Amino acid sequence: MSTLEILFFALSAFAVISAAMVLISKNPIHSVLWLILVFFAISGHYILLNAQFLAIVNIIVYAGAIMVLFLFVIMLMNVKSDNEPQKKLFTKFIGVLSGGSLLTLLIALVKQTVQLEGKEVMMKEGTIGLIHPLGKALFSDYVVPFEISSVLFLSAMVGAVIIGKK
């Protein structure tokens, strides 16, 4: 087993366990902290794929900004974990069953796909994930969507303020 494979499986196991802990933990604050760990594991995957720009953006935007927002809202509401309403055990069982069947179905589907056989993902090489080619593409081919996204941010900001003021 090469170092890359060991890193891949370690990061994957770490991400899956942390994602499961997001669901299992009763306290919402613990869930947020576990989700931050998932995002760090996914950033590690981006680094393995040599998508360095996305790895940094993932940490800054997701683990930094969005999760702090979640944590802030949870602490603002002061939700007690002991009086959190729980779904019925039967509903939970049905939920896990349907999620598990979705997973089984999709995995069986991917295993049967002939087109995906022998396709290799390029790891730790390739320059498309670096800032220079991405910035070039972003400000030449994708400059209009980039500018529109700034309008989207402005409207999201105004919307959040208006909803919050009511």
Next chain:
Amino acid sequence: MPIQYYIFFCLTLFSIGVIGVLTRRNAIIVFMCVELMLNAVNLLLVAFSKMHHAAGLKIAAASTAGIDAQIFVFFIMVVAAAEVSVGLAIIVMMFRNTHSIDINFLNRLKN
């Protein structure tokens, strides 16, 4: 690394997100599970982009095939940030009106 490994890993993360949406009643946890599903899709997009890039390099040495997927991931992150700010504002407003973040309170939207 074969692409199947990445697909299996991302499917697992996505299914965990689906199970979370189906089994939890806390609105914030449900929202976080949606974020988890979004991230699984992002990772799969980057993996496919690198697969495409490996194929493109065999045709031309200076190929930038696969760069579009990474730009898409960047835009998905942008939209997710905007979505979270509005969604959390809605959850805060719901909490102010009902003093609970139980999603079953949203039943009243039916009538």
